Amino acid sequence: KTKRVFLKLLKDLLMIKALRGMKDIIDNDSELFTYFIENCSKIAKRYGYNYIETPILEETALFKRSVGESSDIVGKEMYQFEDKGGNDVCMRPEGTAGVVRAFIFNKLDRQQTKHKFFYYGPMFRYERPQKGRLREFHQFGCESFGEASVYEDFTIISMISQIFDAL
Numbered sequence: 001k002t003k004r005v006f007l008k009l010l011k012d013l014l015m016i017k018a019l020r021g022m023k024d025i026i027d028n029d030s031e032l033f034t035y036f037i038e039n040c041s042k043i044a045k046r047y048g049y050n051y052i053e054t055p056i057l058e059e060t061a062l063f064k065r066s067v068g069e070s071s072d073i074v075g076k077e078m079y080q081f082e083d084k085g086g087n088d089v090c091m092r093p094e095g096t097a098g099v100v101r102a103f104i105f106n107k108l109d110r111q112q113t114k115h116k117f118f119y120y121g122p123m124f125r126y127e128r129p130q131k132g133r134l135r136e137f138h139q140f141g142c143e144s145f146g147e148a149s150v151y152e153d154f155t156i157i158s159m160i161s162q163i164f165d166a167l
Contacts, residue, residue: 019135020135021126021127021134021135021136022134022135022136023136036140036167037120037140039163040118040120040140040163041118041120043159043162043163043166044118044142044159045118047116047155047158047159048116049116049117049118049142049144050118051117051118051119052099052102052117052118052119053119053121054092054095054098054099054102054119054121055092056091056092056121056122056124057083057089057090057091058089058092058098059087059088059089059090060078060088060089060090061088062097062098062101063078063090063092063093063094063097077125077126077127078090078091078093078125078126079091079093079124079125079126091124092123092124093123093124093125094123094139095119095121095123095139096141096143099117099119099141099143100143103115103117103143103145108145111146112146113146114144114145114146114147115144115145115146116142116143116144116145117142117143117144118140118141118142118143119139119140119141119142119143120138120139120141121138121139122136122137122138123136123137123138123139124136124137125137142156144156
């Protein structure tokens with residue numbers, strides 16, 4: 001009898017699939033994903049960027065202020081909810097706003113030095129899944145603070161070129 005119960009439980013578990021617009025990264029996809037992240041990270045570090053990791057959950061107000069309340073991201077596409085503490089939170093729909101928040105929260109804006117960060121991770125947008133667009137997607141990005149020069153733009157373009165060459 002125990003074996004029958006176990007087999008039924010196992011069958012029930014096997015019927016659970018990933019949510020619509022979400023995808024497991026396994027086998028060849030995981031190898032490609034790891035290759036991509038390792039190469040992008042290595043090149044970004046060569047250009048003086050340091051890794052930063054921001055939370056997946058943020059206050060909704062962060063994106064309303066940075067992206068704009070009238071944008072499609074804020075208006076229609078955010079996974080937004082009230083947590084058990086009554087806080088209005090959302091799953092990050094993009095990476096830049098969280099990096100800027102971390103930069104200011106950690107008072108790095110008060111230092112007169114350059115700061116360069118790279119990040120990667122899952123982002124979430126509630127949109128109609130279609131070919132090439134998922135509700136959970138991964139983003140690699142770089143943010144540079146304290147350098148208001150066209151040379152910084154050139155540096156970023158050069159870095160992106162090297163990343164594309166490596167891939």
